[in-house]
Amino acid sequence: MPRPARSTPAIAPAGNAPLTTLRGCGPALAEKLASRGLSMVQDLWLQLPRGYEDRTRIVPIRDLQPGTAAQVEGVVDAVEKGFRYRPMLKVAISDDSRATLLLRFFHFRAAQVAQFEPGARFRCFGTPRLGPQGLEIVHPSYRPVEADAVLGSALDPVYPQIEGVAPATLRRLIGLALDRLPPDEALELLPTAWWSDLGLPSLRQALLTVHRPAADDDIAALLCGRHPAQRRLALEELLAHHLSLRGQRRAHRAHAAPALADAKLAQGLRDALPFRLTAAQSRVFGEIAADLAQPVPMLRLVQGDVGSGKTVVAAMAALLAVGQRQQAALMAPTELLAEQHLVNLRLWLEPLGVRVAWLAGKVTGKARAAVLADVASGAAQMVVGTHALMQEGVVFHDLALAIVDEQHRFGVHQRLALVDKGPRGRGTVPHQLVMTATPIPRTLAMAAYADLDVSTIDELPPGRTPVTTVVLASERRPELVERIRRACAEGRQAYWVCTLIDESDEVVASAAQTTFEQLAAQLPELRLRLVHGRMRPAEKQAAMLAFKTGQVDLLVATTVIEVGVDVPNASLMIIENAERLGLSQLHQLRGRVGRGSAVSSCVLLYQSPLSQMARERLATMRETNDGFVIAERDLELRGPGELLGTRQTGIAEFRVADLTRDADLMPRVHALGEQIAERAPELGERIVARWVGNAVRYASA
Structure with a gap:
């Protein structure tokens, strides 16, 4: 692959002109376009059609x-x-x-x-x-x-709608902008060999083809996003986002961070655990410890399937901070999950003399004031909580490690707010460890987490039994009631999950309440409890604790139990309306059983008729328990935005690239990114400015 030229053409001046220089674009229209990030002529070049209408x-x-x-x-x-x-x-x-x-x-x-x-x-x-x-x-x-x-002699492009801007007006302005496209030598940023050997056109030709396809263009390829012109744009866009993430990582690593190398407490926990770490847990902890020993901020994502033991690895990492008289914080997206972490961390850390504090929305009054004082003084060495950790009144004495669980559920600014709690006055920032039980497919990780080091716990602890998955039509519901009766008679416990999706939480709670009442009438000899998101936290926690301690046989719940619930004696899970959920969520729910040595089952109850996508999802669940296989399939079916929670994470939606469709371009993108970073960083800045511009991405948060 050739070296990039050190002297590259600047972004075409025509592209930098404000939109008000286009005929018919006054200040009011320009303001509406600016609300969608369109302020320069080149922004309209890159405002690509979302589809085409064939009026030929x-x-x-x-x-x-x-x-x-x-x-x-x-x-x-x-x-x-x-x-x-x-x-x-x-x-x-x-x-x-x-x-x-x-x-x-x-x-x-x-x-x-x-x-x-x-x-x-x-x-x-x-x-x-x-x-x-x-x-x-x-x-x-x-x-x-x-x-x-x-x-007509060509396909008509259909552009994404912009509130207050008529489609015809947008088409006209884009046409005027395209008339200002400069020649290839002024527009092109990438050396010819970087794209020509893939059979792709120049950037200018690609833009004209995508906006103004000719009658003899490959219509089918355009409609499915596989036309060479779209691939050329996708290559440069993926490269821009890759370079943007690398730039953010470089900027973050320019800060100093405390070097945390005292492993006595972490080793003490390891020796005290009633189980041995798996080889994968040991390897990942070694990677984290090596990062934390450096005076630069760690940015590491730990991914591991349901039940792979991420929390104990995070606890050992926290002890590296506590061992040097500094603080660690663990933030989880729900009180249920945060409290589960709290229980485990107190069980593991308090015998070692580590004080674990709890801070959530329901901690109020004098209790809250006392916790805040302990956090501010450093008396609380490990702080566990929800987004309440990031509120303005929470001041840490010396936060050295910020741990975020199920990171894709948090908004970007929330994660940044936790990092900002570090002792910036001393010129240092906290290390960051983010965890997810939703395995990220390699393609997606390469594109979306280029700023993070990724560790994978790819081994389950011994004693975990594979879960048998069965798919049944809802008409067979009576059989399941009898199956629950038999399982509970043998001393096992069961979940019945209601997944009715509606705009209102009240409807889900109502469905769960109705199901609870029906099952209570059908199974009078069993002890049942109900859990849903509209219950008061204390009620919810009491029901969960009763189930965990074996005082409840059957727990009827909504998807609030998706993560963070660990009851080894539960061996049967019924998921109602399973066709309404995505693969990753189904896999998370299924992970609540099979946590002990008993043979466990998960029954996916569906309502006919099934859509093709729902049919494929349920078939995948039946075929595999491997979270990584499931994540890859989920990516194919739903796309990266759904899998990562794009709207929350701040991971930009691409204009033309598709991480599933264009996966084969990622190795090329990585190789080009390395060359640019090493030999022509100014070229990288131009590429990022063109595609990402001021839309700052916080994926490194």
């Missing part, structure tokens, strides 16, 4: 297929305007195929109604669906035409 041909109405977008041309047969329940305009058109199509509008003006006179000819585009009277298109795009009107 007319499809006979008789040949329309439900769900397949198409363009039709026909004559108005009849018009009906009604106000039953809400305003509605229905227009029937027909063509030479002797078939009729209904156009349905719920929002319309009087001028539109006047257009649709019987006998008038219209060209319409939209996606047909089956309606009460046959095929119909709701709110098609349309225009009146003459009988011999010329067809």
Whole structure:
């Protein structure tokens, strides 16, 4: 691979011009565009279509297929305007195929109604669906035409919507911006050999192709994102985000951090544990300890499947800080999970003389004041809590290690706020350890966590038994009631999880309450308890404790038990409406059983009919217990945004790249990133400025 040139062309001046230099873009419109990060001409070059409409041909109405977008041309047969329940305009058109199509509008003006006179000819585009009277298109795009009107010669791009900006206005502005595209030599930042050997076009040609595809372009490739032009843009975009993350990591590591090398307490915990660490746990702790011994901030992600023993590794890491009279904090996304950590950490650390403090939203009044005083004085050496740890009034004496569990559930600024609790006055920042029980596929980790070192606990502790997964239709529910009766009669415990998804938590709680009442009536000899998110924390904790201590046979719950619940005696899990959940969440729930030596089962109860995606998810759950296999499959089915919780993490949504589809580009991206960082850092800055700009990413938080 060639060396990047040290002297590279600057970003084209035409691209740096403000949008107000485009004809028809005044201050008010520019402000609306700026709200979506579009402020310079080059931002419009990179505002790529989310799809295309094929208006290059007319499809006979008789040949329309439900769900397949198409363009039709026909004559108005009849018009009906009604106000039953809400305003509605229905227009029937027909063509030479002797078939009729209904156009349905719920929002319309009087001028539109006047257009649709019987006998008038219209060209319409939209996606047909089956309606009460046959095929119909709701709110098609349309225009009146003459009988011999010329067809378009290229695909029409469809851009992401921007509030307050008409699609036609956005298309016009992007067209004006593209007219200012400079020649290749002024626009190109990457050496030709970096993309030409992949059979990809120049950046200029790629942009023109994606925005203005020709009639003979590969339409199928464009629609699925695999056209060489899209691949060329994806290559540069992935490279920009990779370099951005590397830059953030470099900036973070420019800070100093306390070197934590006293391992006496950590070794004391290891010797006192009633179990031996697995080889994977020992290896990962060694990697963490090596990082913490350095005077630069650790940024490490520890991923491990459900039950792999991440918490004890985190506890040993915390003791490296405590051993040097400094503090560690562990933050979890829910009180249930945080309290589970609290129980374990007190069990392990207090016999070693370490004081563990608890800080959550429900700690109030004098108790809260006392905890805050202990944290501020350093008397509390280990602090466990929820997002309450990051509130303004929480001041640490000397925070050296910030541990964040299930990191993808926190907002970016929340994680940053915890790091900011470190002793910045001394010129140091805390080390960071983030943990997740949702394994990150390698492709995704390469792209989304380029700023983090990744450790993997890829071995389960001995004694864990594989969970048998069964998929059943909801009609077989009575069989499950009997199965629970038998399991509990043998001294085992069971979960029944209600996963009804609705806009309101109340509906989920209501479903759980109803299920609880039904099961209590069917199983009068068993001890049942209910847990859902709308209960008071004390009630929730009491129910969980009763289940953990064996005073409850069957726990009916919502997905609040997804993480953090460890009851080795529970060997049966029923997940109702399992088709509504993603693979990772199903795997997390299944991980609540099989934590002891008894043979365990998970029953996925589904409601017919199943969508194709739901069918594939349930089949995957039945086929494997491997969290990494499941994560890869989840990435294929749902995409990276869902898997990482994009809206929360601050991991930018890509304009054109797709981490699943473009996975094969990642090794090339990494190699290019290394070369640029080593030989031409100024080139990297230009690439990042073009694609990432001011949209600062906090993935290193």
